[in-house]
Structure formats: structure tokens, C-alpha cells
Amino acid sequence: MTAARARRERRQTVLDRAAARLCMVVPDLDPTAATRFVERATVAHTLRRLETHLAEHPHALISGSSDAPLAVQRLAGLLADAGHTTVVVPGCLRCGRLVLLPHIVDGGRVCDNCRRFYHRAPCGRCGHDRPIATHTDRGDPLCRSCIPCRREPCGTCGRVLRVQTRRADGAAVCPNCYRAPQRRCCRCEHTASTYAHTADGPICKSCYRRPLRRCGACGEHRRIDRRATATSPDICIRCRTRRLRSCTVCGTAYPAHPRAQHPVCLPCRDAGHILEPELTESPGRVRRRRDETGHDALITTLHAVIADPQRGIAAQLTVLDEVFRTVPNPEITRYWLRRRRGGAALLHQIALRAHDEPITHQLLDSVPHSAALPRLRDLFVHAGILPDRTDLIERIGPWLDEILESHPAHHGELVRPFAHWHVLRRARRRARNRPVTDSAAAYARSQISLALDFLSWLDEHDTPLATATQADLDRWLDGGSRYRYFLANFITWATTHHRCTDLVVPNPPSGEPSHILADDDRWAMLARCLHDETLPLHVRASGALVLLYGRTITSIAGLTTSDIIDTDTDAYLRIGNGTVPLPPALATLVHSLADDADGRAPFPRPGDTTRFLFQGRRIGKPTTPKVLARNLRTCGIDPRPARHAARAAWAREIPAPIAADVLGIHITTATRWAGRTRRDWTHYLAIRTDTAGHTHDNPGKT
Numbered sequence: 001m002t003a004a005r006a007r008r009e010r011r012q013t014v015l016d017r018a019a020a021r022l023c024m025v026v027p028d029l030d031p032t033a034a035t036r037f038v039e040r041a042t043v044a045h046t047l048r049r050l051e052t053h054l055a056e057h058p059h060a061l062i063s064g065s066s067d068a069p070l071a072v073q074r075l076a077g078l079l080a081d082a083g084h085t086t087v088v089v090p091g092c093l094r095c096g097r098l099v100l101l102p103h104i105v106d107g108g109r110v111c112d113n114c115r116r117f118y119h120r121a122p123c124g125r126c127g128h129d130r131p132i133a134t135h136t137d138r139g140d141p142l143c144r145s146c147i148p149c150r151r152e153p154c155g156t157c158g159r160v161l162r163v164q165t166r167r168a169d170g171a172a173v174c175p176n177c178y179r180a181p182q183r184r185c186c187r188c189e190h191t192a193s194t195y196a197h198t199a200d201g202p203i204c205k206s207c208y209r210r211p212l213r214r215c216g217a218c219g220e221h222r223r224i225d226r227r228a229t230a231t232s233p234d235i236c237i238r239c240r241t242r243r244l245r246s247c248t249v250c251g252t253a254y255p256a257h258p259r260a261q262h263p264v265c266l267p268c269r270d271a272g273h274i275l276e277p278e279l280t281e282s283p284g285r286v287r288r289r290r291d292e293t294g295h296d297a298l299i300t301t302l303h304a305v306i307a308d309p310q311r312g313i314a315a316q317l318t319v320l321d322e323v324f325r326t327v328p329n330p331e332i333t334r335y336w337l338r339r340r341r342g343g344a345a346l347l348h349q350i351a352l353r354a355h356d357e358p359i360t361h362q363l364l365d366s367v368p369h370s371a372a373l374p375r376l377r378d379l380f381v382h383a384g385i386l387p388d389r390t391d392l393i394e395r396i397g398p399w400l401d402e403i404l405e406s407h408p409a410h411h412g413e414l415v416r417p418f419a420h421w422h423v424l425r426r427a428r429r430r431a432r433n434r435p436v437t438d439s440a441a442a443y444a445r446s447q448i449s450l451a452l453d454f455l456s457w458l459d460e461h462d463t464p465l466a467t468a469t470q471a472d473l474d475r476w477l478d479g480g481s482r483y484r485y486f487l488a489n490f491i492t493w494a495t496t497h498h499r500c501t502d503l504v505v506p507n508p509p510s511g512e513p514s515h516i517l518a519d520d521d522r523w524a525m526l527a528r529c530l531h532d533e534t535l536p537l538h539v540r541a542s543g544a545l546v547l548l549y550g551r552t553i554t555s556i557a558g559l560t561t562s563d564i565i566d567t568d569t570d571a572y573l574r575i576g577n578g579t580v581p582l583p584p585a586l587a588t589l590v591h592s593l594a595d596d597a598d599g600r601a602p603f604p605r606p607g608d609t610t611r612f613l614f615q616g617r618r619i620g621k622p623t624t625p626k627v628l629a630r631n632l633r634t635c636g637i638d639p640r641p642a643r644h645a646a647r648a649a650w651a652r653e654i655p656a657p658i659a660a661d662v663l664g665i666h667i668t669t670a671t672r673w674a675g676r677t678r679r680d681w682t683h684y685l686a687i688r689t690d691t692a693g694h695t696h697d698n699p700g701k702t
Contacts, residue, residue, distance in 0.1 A: 011047065015039070018051040022075075025054075025061050026084050037082075041075035050075065064088035066101055066108035073100055094118075094228065117229050157515075182636060190534050192634055215239055217255040219266050233266070249273050294330035301337045305344055306351035314354035316385055323383045343372035350376070359385055361394075369398070378619035392441035393427045400448060411455050414465065414499060419448050422493050437554060438624050446483075451490040465500050473503050482508045515638070517645035522547055525637055530585040535635055537596065538614055541589045542628055543637045545573075549580055550646030550663045553625040553632075553639050559613045561594045576664045652677040 019034040026034070042050050050071040053060060060068050061076050068076075068090050077098075079087040089098045093108035094117060101109035105118040116131030123130055124140030133144040149162040155171025164178040180193035186201035195205035210223040216233020225237035235255065242255035247265035256263035264273050302324055307313045327333050337344045346367065350359065357363065364377055364386075380386040400419050404412045427436070427444050457476050458468055473491070477484050488505035495502060517525070529535065529543040545551050555576050565572040565579065571587035572579045582590060593613050616623035629639050650659045651673035660670035 011044070014048055014051050018047065018054060021051070021054040021058070022061075025058065026079065026086060029084070037075060037078055041078055042071045046071040061087050064090055066090045066093045066110075067104075068109070070100060070102060179633070179636070184534075190536065216266055217242070218257075219269065294334070295325050295327075298324055298327070298330040298334045298337075301334050305337050305348050308352055308355060311355050314351060316354050316359050317351055319383050319385065320379075323379075342370075343375055346370070346372050346376055347379075361386060361389055365398070375618060378621065382620045392436045392438065393424060393431060393444065396424060396427075396441065396444055396448075399445065403448075403452070407452060407456070408459070411452060414455065414494070415448060415451050417497075418451060418490055418493050422489065423447050435558065438626065439554065443486075446486060447489055450484065450487045454487055454490070465494065468500055468503065470501075470503055473505065477505070515641040515644065516648060517641045519645070519649065522642065522645045522649070525642065529637070530589070536631070537589065537593055538623075538628075539631050539635050539637070541586075541593050542614065543632055543635070543642070544586050544589060545575075546632070546637070546639050546642045547646055548583075548586065549575075550643045550650065550665075551575055552643065552664075553629045555664060557614050557625045557628050558622050561611045561613065563613075564590060564594055578661050578664050580662060647673050648677060 015035060015038060018038045019031055022034040022038060023029050023031060029037075038047070038050065046069070049069050053069055053072055057063075057065075057068075060072055061079065073090050076087050076089045080089050090101060090109070091098050092101055092111040092114055093105065094110050094114040097111055097113075099111050101111055103110050103112070103115040103118070105115075110118060119132050120129055121132050121141045122128070123132075123143040123146055124136060125142060125146040128143065130143035130145075132141040133147060134142050136142060151160050152163050152172040153160050154174040154177055155167060155169075156173060156177040159174060159176075161174035161176065163172045164175045165173050167173060182191045183194045183202045184191050185194075185204040185207055186198070187203055187207040190204065192204040192206070194202040195208045196203050210225070212221050213224050213234050214220070215222050215224070215236040215238075216228065217235055217239035220236070222236035222238065224234045225240045226232075226235040228234045239255040242258060244253045245256035245260070245263045246253055247256075247268055248262045249264055249268040252265050252267075254263075254265040256265075299321055302320060303313065306317050306320065324330075324333065337347075349367070350363070353363070359380060361377075364373060364380075367373060377386065377389075381388050396419070400416070404416065407415075423444050427440065430436075430440070454476060455465065458465060458472070461472070463472055477487075485505060485508040491500070491503050491505050494500045526544060526547040529540045529547065532540070535543075542553070542556050545556050546553070559573070559575065563574040565574060571582040571590070573582050573590060590613070594611070612622040614623045614628060616627070632639055647659075647663055647665070650663055651670065654662070656670040656674040657667060659665075659673065660667045663670065
């Protein structure tokens with residue numbers, strides 16, 4: 001007998017024993033079928049492991065224990081798919097999913113997604129206790145955030161940045177140039193980036209809803225806000241904000257009910273210990289009557305938030321009734337008030353103080369800063385309780401005080417007067433004539449940050465500002481990007497006030513615009529914006545304005561319904577100081593956006609018919625240019641190349657002075673675009689001279 005034949009006979013013997021043990025567990029299975037199931041579930045080196053495990057654990061296929069080899073898991077899955085109801089497929093020890101469980105942990109096995117919750121250790125670089133992604137050459141664990149990034153020149157923009165992905169030709173793509181693949185969402189049917197994969201198909205971020213699972217603190221089936229880890233259970237959004245208290249029975253710290261006198265954790269409640277019966281329903285909860293309208297219920301909830309039990313509602317806040325009666329979605333606003341945290345909690349705090357002191361901007365400035373504070377300030381300004389204030393600029397003062405705490409005192413002596421008497425003074429003067437945008441506030445902060453960076457660099461080289469030379473300044477400018485050239489304002493101010501020698505920041509090197517769309521791509525995107533109904537309406541309208549007229553996102557974001565000018569035959573749109581005609585397809589989009597503006601405003605002003613075409617989340621404010629640009633990129637429209645392509649196309653067709661009016665740009669910029677297109681307009685000017693007596697009325701010009 002050869003060795004190969006002996007091995008085959010030994011394998012057949014093990015296979016027969018495994019099939020016999022399987023028939024003992026599943027009585028309605030004949031030996032031939034059992035042998036086929038075992039052969040499909042195993043390979044040569046896993047057959048003996050399967051037979052040994054079934055011999056040691058006869059009930060492994062019906063117990064559902066996750067502590068089973070992969071061959072047993074595959075065999076259980078095959079039997080369950082064949083209709084054998086007595087077989088229980090092992091589930092993940094943590095999440096319970098019925099998938100292969102390749103990772104062994106204490107108590108059983110887990111899937112690939114849950115493995116990171118059990119393989120945790122202090123990271124060798126940051127020191128935080130996190131899931132370990134890899135190890136260094138010396139064996140030190142590293143979390144995912146501390147893995148050294150591989151940097152290469154990007155194949156799109158050319159900058160040396162972290163590699164996000166690679167193109168088909170192998171070129172690197174940086175995170176700034178990477179665009180997530182677009183798929184059709186199975187719920188809204190819009191083409192967008194996939195946020196999650198469900199049983200019905202891919203789903204976008206707007207349609208995704210967190211799954212309903214049992215909360216490990218309150219025991220109710222709610223949407224989970226914090227996923228379970230190796231040491232803590234799933235926590236819902238309500239229990240996430242509750243204070244940790246010790247269980248009366250076992251002493252375990254858990255998010256307890258705030259009114260519980262004797263808190264009992266969920267495992268102890270499941271074991272039979274009774275929760276206090278009065279905690280099942282909040283006695284202060286305002287319930288809606290059956291005959292009560294949505295706005296009446298909203299006003300009732302509002303009064304419960306802003307009323308003092310002894311003194312009632314402050315006279316300064318009575319105007320809120322009229323404001324809240326005009327909200328288009330009273331149920332959403334009522335839910336915001338019922339949560340009694342964030343903005344609602346801050347509103348309650350200010351309402352109690354309003355009985356003893358007037359509501360002013362200084363009062364709100366004394367409150368610790370939070371994400372809800374700007375929204376509450378906008379609500380008071382919208383209701384007329386507070387006068388309007390350039391809040392983006394006024395926030396720079398507290399930010400400056402906070403950032404100067406970490407710098408030497410001599411930095412504050414230089415930067416503080418520069419910030420208050422130069423940066424903020426110019427920003428406030430500019431705010432009198434035009435609205436303050438996020439970009440303007442960011443520019444003001446950048447000038448202060450650059451001044452502090454330059455002073456810190458001088459300290460590292462033991463050089464005070466008063467003795468710094470032009471060579472020191474040039475060396476600092478060459479050590480960074482073009483962003484450092486914005487230091488020119490600080491250097492000019494310091495030179496004027498005799499804080500330094502005659503230093504000069506040269507003009508930054510100017511480059512030609514890159515990433516200009518081809519004409520065919522531009523017209524294809526424009527046709528998609530005008531006719532593709534799967535795109536969101538605000539994306540179609542803003543994208544068409546960028547692709548057609550080369551307008552900036554900042555000028556488009558602040559458009560209102562009063563900027564639409566309709567005549568008997570045509571429609572025009574006022575953008576900035578100019579007016580552009582709207583083609584019929586684009587006019588239909590803009591009018592649809594205007595008709596939908598009332599429903600998108602969170603707090604419409606009573607009697608005011610003007611609405612923002614692109615309404616933002618803040619009260620009485622349009623959407624920010626950053627958000628509008630991000631929405632365009634999500635739908636595959638990059639604003640910068642699209643704007644450059646539109647300006648280049650107009651510069652080829654009309655002279656620079658007319659292009660400056662149409663595109664809303666300076667005549668110098670229009671001349672540069674005309675120079676890039678290299679077209680002679682002598683013939684056009686001759687025709688204009690012959691027809692100088694003919695004029696055309698423009699309804700947007702006065």
C-alpha cells in the first residue's frame with residue numbers, strides 16, 4: 001500500500017466519522033448527504049479539526065456558540081441554508097452578525113469589524129488606548145492615526161501630500177483631489193457618495209439613519225449614538241449626556257437617570273431587580289392635546305422653557321411667541337425645545353436671568369462659548385431683542401486673548417495693538433458696506449496667526465523684531481508656502497510704528513490658473529445642471545451660475561428672492577453690482593428655488609417677503625460658501641475649474657470691459673483673461689463705433 005493511498009484511506013475514515021457525528025446531531029440527515037456537507041465545509045487541513053471539535057463538543061451545531069472553528073461555522077451555515085432548523089449559525093460575540101468569525105478573543109470569536117474593539121493597547125506614539133492598526137519595526141503598537149503617512153507628488157495638483165488613492169495609471173492622488181465614487185442612493189435615488197451599504201443597496205449620508213438597537217443604559221430600543229466597546233455597551237443619544245453613577249446592586253458605573261434615587265444598571269434590571277416606578281415617565285413632560293395644533297403645542301413648550309415658576313415670562317422674551325408661530329416645521333422646533341439641552345438649556349438659562357438684567361450682547365458674551373450660543377444670538381437678533389452685530393469679527397477678540405495665553409508677554413505687546421488697531425479696525429470699517437463672511441473672518445485671524453508664527457520663529461533664532469534684518473524675513477518667507485506672504489500687513493504696521501527696521505515683504509509670485517475645464521466638459525456639466533432632475537435643486541442652480549457666468553461661490557451664496565428681476569419677456573438676476581440675463585431653463589430653476597425658499601427658512605421674519613435662495617442652518621443667514629462648494633463637489637462639479645472655464649470662454653467671445661460687467665470681476669482681471677485667450681477685438685470695436693447710436697435697455701441697471 002502506497003503512502004498516498006494510506007493518506008486517502010485515513011482521510012476517508014475521518015470523513016466518515018465526521019459524517020456520523022453530524023447525523024447524530026441532525027437526525028433527518030442521511031449519511032450520504034452528511035458526507036457531502038462535510039466535504040463542502042472543509043479542506044484537507046481542516047477536516048480533522050472539524051471532526052475533533054464535534055467529538056469534544058457534540059452540541060456545537062445547535063448551541064450557537066461563537067467559540068467554534070471556521071469549518072464548523074461554514075458547516076452550520078450550509079445546513080441552515082439547506083433548511084435544517086435545528087442548526088444554529090454562530091454569531092459574532094459582540095455584534096451578533098452571522099458572518100465568518102476568524103478572530104479569537106476571550107469568550108468566543110468576533111468578526112473582522114469587531115476585532116479592533118478587543119485588540120487595544122496604548123499607542124507607542126500618542127500614548128492613547130486605541131485599537132492597534134500595525135506595529136513599528138521595534139514592535140511598538142501604533143493606532144491608525146499615528147501610522148506614518150506616505151507622501152508623494154499628486155498626479156493631479158502636483159503637490160507632495162499624503163497618498164489617498166491611486167489612479168488606473170498608478171499615479172498618486174492626494175486627499176484634496178480625491179473624489180469619492182458616486183453611486184445612486186437606494187432611498188432618495190440621487191447620485192452621491194456612498195455613506196453605508198444596507199440590505200437594499202448603497203445609501204447616501206443624507207438618507208442614512210442610525211440603526212435601532214437596545215441601549216445598554218436605559219434598555220429601550222433607540223438610535224445608538226455611541227457604539228459598544230470591549231468595556232461599555234451601546235449607548236443611545238439620550239443616555240450619552242447623562243452623568244455616570246454607581247449601580248446600587250453591583251456598583252458598576254453607568255449613565256443613570258438624573259432623578260433616580262437608587263440607580264440600577266441594565267444587567268441588574270434584567271436579573272430581576274426593579275427600577276423605580278416613578279422613573280418610567282417624566283412628570284414635567286408637556287404632552288400635546290388631541291385638539292391642539294402644531295404651532296399651539298410649540299408655544300406651550302416654549303413657555304415651559306422660558307417661564308420662571310414664580311415670576312413667569314420676562315417681558316423681553318414675549319416677542320418670541322410671534323417668531324415661533326411662523327416656523328414652517330413646528331414639530332422639529334418643538335423637538336429641539338423638548339430636548340432641554342444645548343440651545344434649549346441655554347435659552348432657559350438666559351430666560352431666568354432676563355428678569356434681573358437686560359438681554360445684551362455682553363450678557364451672551366459672559367456665557368461659556370458653545371455651539372448653541374451663535375444660534376441663540378441669531379434668534380434674538382432675528383426677533384428684535386438684540387441689535388445686529390458682526391459676530392464673526394467680535395469673536396476674534398476672545399480668540400486673541402485665548403491664543404495669547406500660550407505665548408510670551410512680549411508677543412502680546414506687539415500683536416495685541418496690531419490686532420485691535422489695524423486688523424479689527426479695518427474689518428469693522430469694511431463691515432459697514434458689505435456683509436462679513438467666514439472668509440473675511442478667517443483672513444483676519446490668519447494675519448494675527450502669521451504675526452505670532454513669525455515672532456516665534458525669531459525667538460527660536462534669538463533675534464528680536466527690532467533688530468531683524470531683511471535676510472531674516474526672506475529666509476522665513478522661503479521656508480513656507482505663499483500663505484506666509486500675507487505677513488505684509490504686520491510688517492507694514494510694525495515699520496510705520498517703528499517696531500522694526502525698514503523690512504519689505506515682496507509681492508508673492510503669481511501663477512497662471514490651472515485646472516480649467518475643457519469646453520465639452522463644461523457644456524456637458526451645464527446640461528446636467530439644467531436638465532438632470534436627480535440632482536438637488538440648489539446644486540443645479542448654483543452649478544449653472546458658476547458654469548455659465550463664472551461667478552464666485554461667495555457672490556452666489558448671498559442671493560435673495562429680491563435679486564430676481566422679471567420683465568414681460570425675460571428674467572434677470574442681480575449678482576453683486578451687475579445684472580445678468582437668465583436663459584429660460586436657468587430661469588425656471590431660479591424661480592423654483594425662490595418658490596421653495598419659504599419652506600427652508602427655519603424662522604421666517606413676519607411681514608418680510610425676502611428670502612435667501614440658498615438658506616443656511618443659521619437663523620436669518622444664507623448658507624456659507626464653504627458648504628455650497630462642498631455640495632457642488634459632492635455632485636461632481638468642482639467650482640474653481642468650472643469658474644475658470646466660464647471666464648476663459650467669455651473672454652474669447654467679448655471684449656474685456658464687457659466681460660468685466662458680465663462676470664462681475666475687475667477690469668484688470670478681465671484683461672488678463674483676454675490676454676490668455678489671445679484674441680484681437682479691433683474688428684469688434686469698429687462695428688461698435690458704427691452702431692454707437694443704438695442702445696439696449698437693461699432692467700438691472702439704473
